[in-house]
Amino acid sequence: MAQEPDALLRALHQAYARPLQSYVVRLTGDHALAEDVVQEAMVRAWKHPEVLAREEGATRAWLYTVVRNLVIDDRRSARHARERTTDTTPDTPQPDASQAVLDSWLVADALEELTPEHRAVVVGAYYGGRSVAELAREHQIPEGTVKSRMHYALRALRLALQERGVSA
Missing domain, CATH: 1.10.10.10 (Winged helix-like DNA-binding domain superfamily/Winged helix DNA-binding domain)
Structure with missing residues (x-):
């Protein structure tokens, strides 16, 4: 019985990780955030094994709802309001003067x-x-x-x- 939830979780990940990630990227435009959100959704599914026992449509709806709520929570967070990501550093390192x-x-x-x-x-x-x-x-x-x-x-x-x- 202990193998069954793990096998179900692997199957869940294989079936939904990419579509969920694409969904989050469409919502946010942020690939790194999408990976984090999908990972957190899978952890929540693992913590709630009753999700794994549901019908496929109900499990899919639950995962998309969790992912959407995680994105909303991120956008409402103080980190999102105060921090900005950038590909370049604002300062170039200067030698000690x-x-x-x-x-x-x-x-x-x-x-x-x-x-x-x-x-x-x-x-x-x-x-x-x-x-x-x-x-x-x-x-x-x-x-x-x-x-x-x-x-x-x-x-x-x-x-x-x-x-x-x-x-x-």
């Missing part, structure tokens, strides 16, 4: 130790992308002075970074 942020803080802190004249040429050249000639015109100093300030500024910057534990 925390080290770059810490490095920029370290350099900014070291730049604070430079004199305003030295800091101006370093910031103008490295962050502003300006040439020696442009910096000379901007600060109204000779190009040689810009080069000299850059040399001593970089030396002082290297020392300031070494004091903070950065090795060259």
Whole structure:
């Protein structure tokens, strides 16, 4: 007798799984949900063996009613109201930028130790992308002075970074 319900359930699955799945896909347009709903309907049929003993038409009607109710329950659920499925992720993974942020803080802190004249040429050249000639015109100093300030500024910057534990 224990084999009989299992055999009936297998036969029920073979007979109705595909049509039920097609029905749910027509209702929802969601193949994954259709598989889940049909599986849940079969589990409910397994939990209610009296369904397996009914006439074929009554069993079919019961399964379609269960499937329709499961779809309705899903559509009424909070998950359906608040969640949206998508094939693409909303964010593309980004590399961890925390080290770059810490490095920029370290350099900014070291730049604070430079004199305003030295800091101006370093910031103008490295962050502003300006040439020696442009910096000379901007600060109204000779190009040689810009080069000299850059040399001593970089030396002082290297020392300031070494004091903070950065090795060259």
